[in-house]
Amino acid sequence: xxxxxxxxxxxxxxxFGGTSFSKQMTLSGTVYKTFILLVIxxxxxxxxxxxxxxxxxxxxxIMIGVIGGLISALIIAFVPRTAPLLAPVYAALEGLxxxxxxxxxxxQFNGITMQAAALTFGTLFALLLAYMLxxxxxxxxxxxxxxxxxxxxxxxxxxxxxxxxxxxxxxYLHSSGPIGIGISLFIVVIxxxxxxxxxxxxxxxxxxxxxxxxxWYGAFGLMVTxxxxxxxxxxxxxxxxxx
Numbered sequence: 001x002x003x004x005x006x007x008x009x010x011x012x013x014x015x016f017g018g019t020s021f022s023k024q025m026t027l028s029g030t031v032y033k034t035f036i037l038l039v040i041x042x043x044x045x046x047x048x049x050x051x052x053x054x055x056x057x058x059x060x061x062i063m064i065g066v067i068g069g070l071i072s073a074l075i076i077a078f079v080p081r082t083a084p085l086l087a088p089v090y091a092a093l094e095g096l097x098x099x100x101x102x103x104x105x106x107x108q109f110n111g112i113t114m115q116a117a118a119l120t121f122g123t124l125f126a127l128l129l130a131y132m133l134x135x136x137x138x139x140x141x142x143x144x145x146x147x148x149x150x151x152x153x154x155x156x157x158x159x160x161x162x163x164x165x166x167x168x169x170x171x172y173l174h175s176s177g178p179i180g181i182g183i184s185l186f187i188v189v190i191x192x193x194x195x196x197x198x199x200x201x202x203x204x205x206x207x208x209x210x211x212x213x214x215x216w217y218g219a220f221g222l223m224v225t226x227x228x229x230x231x232x233x234x235x236x237x238x239x240x241x242x243x
Contacts, residue, residue, distance in 0.1 A: 023212035030202050033219035037091040041223070044095025045102065052103035065096030076220055083216035090220060094227055105234055109241045116234040120226065123192050123233075131199045138200040146197055149190045176242040184236040191229040198222045 048065075052058045072090040076083050102113045130136045160170045172179040202218040 024209045025206050025212060025214040025218070027203065027206045029212070029215040030206070030218045030222075033087070033215045034222055037087060037219050037223050038226075040088050040091040041095040041098065041227075044092045045099030046095075048096050048099030049103045052100060052107075058100040058103070061096045062100040065093045065098070065100070068093040069097060073220075073224065076217065080217045081213060083220055084213050087216045087220040087223075091223060094223070098227065098230070101231070102234070105238060109238060112234065112237050112241065116230055116237055119233050119237075120230045123229065124195060124226065127192060127195050128199060131196055136196055138196060143197060146190065146193045150194060153187055153190060176239040178243075181236065181239050181243065184232065184239055188229070188232045188236055191225065191232050194225045195222070195229070198225050 044065075048058050048061050051061070069090055072086045072093060076086050076090065102116075105116075106113045127136065131138075156170065156173065160173055163170065172183060174180065198218075198221055201221065205214055205218055
């Protein structure tokens with residue numbers, strides 16, 4: 001069992017070792033927790049969106065969201081038991097960043113955020129249906145391909161971030177030409193396929209009868225992928241608009 005999502009590690013369930021718990025993780029419970037986190041994220045993002053449209057500075061809110069979200073995500077990833085407390089905190093902090101960044105894109109390209117959100121949720125539900133009907137099957141090779149591609153993308157992003165301090169750009173990565181759009185489209189596909197691995201991870205966790213708090217952990221992991229997918233779609237649409 002392997003997930004390309006760093007929050008949903010393959011070894012997460014190993015420590016429970018078949019132990020029986022009175023309150024156990026369920027699929028319905030995880031769906032409910034995911035819905036709660038989405039509501040929190042949307043409420044938080046609406047705040048920074050509103051502040052941006054009022055002409056108020058939101059740069060500090062975006063930084064708080066990014067840094068705070070990263071810290072809370074790392075804690076949850078290493079200590080899953082903290083998920084019931086920190087997953088809502090992560091959603092609220094991430095919402096600050098999502099709202100501010102989305103408002104900035106919207107000011108440049110009218111209607112782009114609604115398009116990105118619609119495509120994100122459309123992709124989520126389409127892949128969920130395909131997974132439930134077993135149209136898409138998570139095999140060892142499927143996991144290996146998605147995991148390797150995701151690791152490669154993260155490595156490229158990290159390299160781009162470091163080179164940015166020296167004023168160096170990776171060719172085509174951020175360009176709006178055909179190659180740049182093709183790269184963004186590839187990344188969107190890989191981000192979307194990570195959702196399938198997340199579904200598989202959550203289903204496996206529920207079958208292992210792990211403790212109830214793992215519902216929050218599974219919901220958190222799914223949120224990480226959804227936010228990533230949303231931003232990648234947003235960047236893809238922006239490149240297409242610029243072209």
